[in-house]
Amino acid sequence: MNPEHRMSAADQATADRTTEEPGPDFHIDYSDPEPVLRSPYSDDPVTARATGSLTVGSRTLLSVSDGYFLVDLVPDFLGSPAAPHGFVDQVSADGDTPARMPVGAFVWTGNKTVLIDAGFGPRSGAGILVGGELRRNLAGFGLTFADIDAVAITHLHPDHTGWLADTAGTPLFENAQIFLGAKDWEYFIVEERGTIPVDPHIRAGLLALADKDRVTLLDGEAVIGDGLVRLDGSGHTPGHSLYMVEDGGERAIVFGDAMYCPQQLTETDWVAASDIDPVLAQRTRERYLRELDDNGGLALGCHFPGLKAGRVLSGAWETA
Numbered sequence: 198m199n200p201e202h203r204m205s206a207a208d209q210a211t212a213d214r215t216t217e218e219p220g221p222d223f224h225i226d227y228s229d230p231e232p233v234l235r236s237p238y239s240d241d242p243v244t245a246r247a248t249g250s251l252t253v254g255s256r257t258l259l260s261v262s263d264g265y266f267l268v269d270l271v272p273d274f275l276g277s278p279a280a281p282h283g284f285v286d287q288v289s290a291d292g293d294t295p296a297r298m299p300v301g302a303f304v305w306t307g308n309k310t311v312l313i314d315a316g317f318g319p320r321s322g323a324g325i326l327v328g329g330e331l332r333r334n335l336a337g338f339g340l341t342f343a344d345i346d347a348v349a350i351t352h353l354h355p356d357h358t359g360w361l362a363d364t365a366g367t368p369l370f371e372n373a374q375i376f377l378g379a380k381d382w383e384y385f386i387v388e389e390r391g392t393i394p395v396d397p398h399i400r401a402g403l404l405a406l407a408d409k410d411r412v413t414l415l416d417g418e419a420v421i422g423d424g425l426v427r428l429d430g431s432g433h434t435p436g437h438s439l440y441m442v443e444d445g446g447e448r449a450i451v452f453g454d455a456m457y458c459p460q461q462l463t464e465t466d467w468v469a470a471s472d473i474d475p476v477l478a479q480r481t482r483e484r485y486l487r488e489l490d491d492n493g494g495l496a497l498g499c500h501f502p503g504l505k506a507g508r509v510l511s512g513a514w515e516t517a
């Protein structure tokens with residue numbers, strides 16, 4: 198990477214607002230471990246470089262980011278009717294600007310290596326949503342795509358499915374079975390609905406995998422692997438899945454986008470612009486938050502800063 202091509206975060210945010218085709222340059226090469234040439238956040242521990250290792254019993258849940266979502270550029274993305282810029286306003290008040298989130302994925306290791314979510318892929322959505330870091334961050338843990346035995350998808354939005362297939366629709370996880378919510382398959386793939394639709398090449402890749410019986414559709418609570426349980430998390434999308442990992446009496450829940458940020462614990466009326474059913478999404482959040490408050494379990498989200506886990510203690514969030 199040429200350091201001269203790097204900009205400060207603030208410069209990049211300004212550039213993104215003022216240029217017509219903003220964002221970093223990419224090689225659209227799905228085998229390139231570092232396809233992003235000029236991402237201002239390549240080494241940002243809050244977003245693109247967010248990696249971590251959480252011990253659950255005798256096992257490990259890894260956090261691996263694929264990139265960033267610059268919420269600062271879409272300030273009304275997350276908030277309440279009374280405070281539509283709630284997230285951006287709160288992050289700005291805390292001083293860690295610009296307001297941004299990682300595009301996260303997780304790896305549950307054990308008898309099988311399961312990737313939870315598949316990032317945005319090596320591309321830029323107008324400089325607002327940028328992926329491409331998944332291979333590099335997996336490599337940091339000694340993992341390649343060929344090591345992944347299963348991919349458990351929380352939902353079929355583009356920032357969770359980007360590496361499932363290349364632009365030709367060729368599946369990229371050559372050894373993996375794909376797990377996802379049956380109602381998401383019905384809504385996005387069969388009925389082709391959604392204001393944020395499935396990318397055509399991802400749809401082609403998923404259909405090709407389904408033809409080979411490599412897609413498993415899930416409903417309700419379902420055990421999908423050793424210490425890995427799918428839970429219903431509908432609302433953000435019709436078939437949104439949460440994934441609970443457990444070992445030795447300890448557990449953690451990966452919320453996907455059922456909870457966008459830890460602030461939604463206390464700001465329960467914050468909704469995301471991408472929530473398909475905001476009322477059900479809020480009900481789902483409240484249900485699991487009550488449970489977490491009762492049992493002290495750990496929670497993680499695909500867009501939590503730094504992809505860090507936390508606990509609910511007396512109604513407040515505490516990073517683990």
Ligand SMILES: [Zn+2]
Nearest residue numbers: 354356454499
């Ligand atoms: Zn998302």
